Amino acid sequence: MVNRPDSDVEIERLQLRFAGARVSDERAVRRLMQSIDACGQLIACIAVDDDSTEAAPPLVLIDGYRRVAALRRLGRDTARVQCCNCTIGQALVQQLACAQSRAMAAIEQALLLRELIDAQQMSQREAARQCGRDASWVQRRLLLLQALPEGVLDAVRAGGVSSWAAARVFAPLARANSEHANRLLASLDAQRLSTRELRSWFDHYQGAQHAQRERMVEHPRLFIDSLNERDRERDAQRLRGGPERELAGDLGHLQSLLERVRRRLAPLNTPVAAPLARACARVHAVLPDVASELGRLCHDSDRDPQQRAHPASAGAAPARDQPAAAAVA
Secondary structure, eight states, X not given: XXXXXXXXXXXXXXXXXXXXXXXXXXXXXXXXXXXXXXHOOOSOEEEEEOSOOOSSOOEEEEEOHHHHHHHHHTTOSEEEEEEEESOHHHHHHHHHHSOSSSOOOHHHHHHHHHIIIIISXXXXXXXXXXXXXXXXXXHHHHHHHHHSOHHHHHHHHHTSSOHHHIIIIIHHHHHHOHHHHHHHHHHHHHSOXXXXXXXXXXXXXXXXXXXXXXXXXXXXXXXXXXXXXXXXXXXXXXXXXXXXHHHHHHHHHHHHHHHHHHHHHTTOOSOOOHXXXXXXXXXXXXXXXXXXXXXXXXXXXXXXXXXXXXGGGGGGSOOTTSOOHHHHO
């Protein structure tokens, strides 16, 4: 693929044919605006000639959609563009094989692959070969698109849902329950959740019963707020109780674990396997130190706190088996 030298091209001449295959990122566009305003456009956009007979045919933009958005917001009329002497399909393959300006999200790769296979009539095997990938990689990307409702894809393109959330939350949720996926997306329009909150929501959803799942899908923001309130209350109780209360809870948990281990070890009459023997040896080596610390704490708690607080005054107190000084006189 031969590239022509960079040139300044009117932005209106660029055809943004693959804008739907790109994920919107407002912060990235703002950073590009600051960079271009301070230093100019450092990296040229990539475009190819459209197959038309016009005197000045439009250039199909392959890479640089965020740069074009930043230039438009800055009021610029032209963009620095590198034109490739190749077909649109070859340019898309090159874009997938090695992203030139940034790492592409999995959904962006999937959307471009769908363009190659559906619009450019390229087989999955050929797309994988030209992109330097194996066929399973292409198939996984296409399966991701099949699992996602079209509304989720639109939300990803608009930046309302992150690519991570689409792949890790909405895709598995849509496979299991497409109705819940659509209802969750509708709820998020009015009750936005961050990617971290959505991950926490999905972790709890997987272990929830059916009735609770219905409430979680209908009111995801309320569920996350209740989780945050519970965490704040737990932190407040931990602060009020101090380290002693937390340690008491850990010791109670340790006691329960040791009792369970004892019950499970009792029926074993034959020599245990090597991994279990090593685990027992490690626990047996730690137990004396733990027992020593517990003994020290219990011994200190049985002593008079006034004597612990003023050890120097212990010598001045009379012995218990001696009579008082007045009786001796």
